[in-house]
Amino acid sequence: MAENMVELNLDLGNFFSRHAGQSPRPRCPAPFLLKTYDLLEEGGAEEDGSKIVSWNSEGTGFVVWSPAEFSELTLPRYFKHNNFSSFIRQLNTYGFKKTSSKRWEFQHEKFQRGCRHMLVDITRKKREPSVFPSYLKSSSEENATMTSNSTEESKDYHELLMEENKNLKKERLELQTQIAECKSLQMKLLDCLSQFMDKHQNKVRKTC
Amino acid sequence: MAENMVELNLDLGNFFSRHAGQSPRPRCPAPFLLKTYDLLEEGGAEEDGSKIVSWNSEGTGFVVWSPAEFSELTLPRYFKHNNFSSFIRQLNTYGFKKTSSKRWEFQHEKFQRGCRHMLVDITRKKREPSVFPSYLKSSSEENATMTSNSTEESKDYHELLMEENKNLKKERLELQTQIAECKSLQMKLLDCLSQFMDKHQNKVRKTC
DNA sequence: GGGAATATTCCC
């Protein structure tokens, strides 16, 4: 059914959110999420009636009933690979949780049957770009000061600093513009003055 | 011929170079380079004798004679896509240069016919992980102060951010001072002008 | 050409 769907879902229209600082919510969901959702809608029922992958009974998550067939048959129709582990890696990247030890079931609060629109609320876990390679970081908690106020509500230190810096740069640009205008006006005034000088050379030499 | 070669060239054994800081030379070349080299060895001669892609006559670079066929036939046998532009992007990442405006010819000092072993000397241009999003960077060099003591060893994210923040505030103060001086000078000039006006009211009314 | 986001791979 979705034979030619693999190359669709180009995320055109992400442009506006991309360079907008703290994009609060992208206009369209990540391709990975759309493909995973669509792959479930399609169902993938086998000839014998068994399923390869499907929503769980409540529609609050999904189950890969046959990882082998899922990898060989389903994945390459939606992605550029047929590795179950790469699929899992993506699920983790987007914050899905494995919710059963007995079967391959995954859930995400915002990934629900019938709620394709909610996918926009699912974002990648952002690894904040650190200057230090992770293997040089101390694993102990001596850095606790940095993460002290733990509530995820308030913007963290980085974001606040970055936001202030962004504003400062904007302000700098405005000030530089002001200075340019100032200097331009100065030139005009000086021109004007020199014209006076020329015309009233003798009389006004010592006025200023 | 190379039907099943696509998934080979896994870079096992790169472990030792990976976590070693400035890995001086990886044990094996990047998959992209091996594939590109191999794809040239294979040749890709057409039925009619024309070539899709080949080494140049000196063996110092290669030419894609038919981008369309190269994209449709060659690329997907070695890579997970059939986009010429993605291939070009990779060439740029590894420092290849387009060496002709008339045909799709590319060269890299270390990419020579018969020298598969030299591929280990070709490395990705490393975007050194910058703390600041590029769209916040001033394009001019006014921030030179920030990278003054250039040794990349010290300073983490917070420190860099705070330092930039501090510098921005200092800069703001300087700009504000400049503006104040500018305005002060303007006032003087205007004063001066008005004195002229007063003194030569009748004569010079239309000079400016 | 290249920056940066997302995808895929590899390893811990």
Added chain:
DNA sequence: GGGAATATTCCC
């Protein structure tokens, strides 16, 4: 599960 390198895409 997740860090990090490489690959692919998208945009400037």
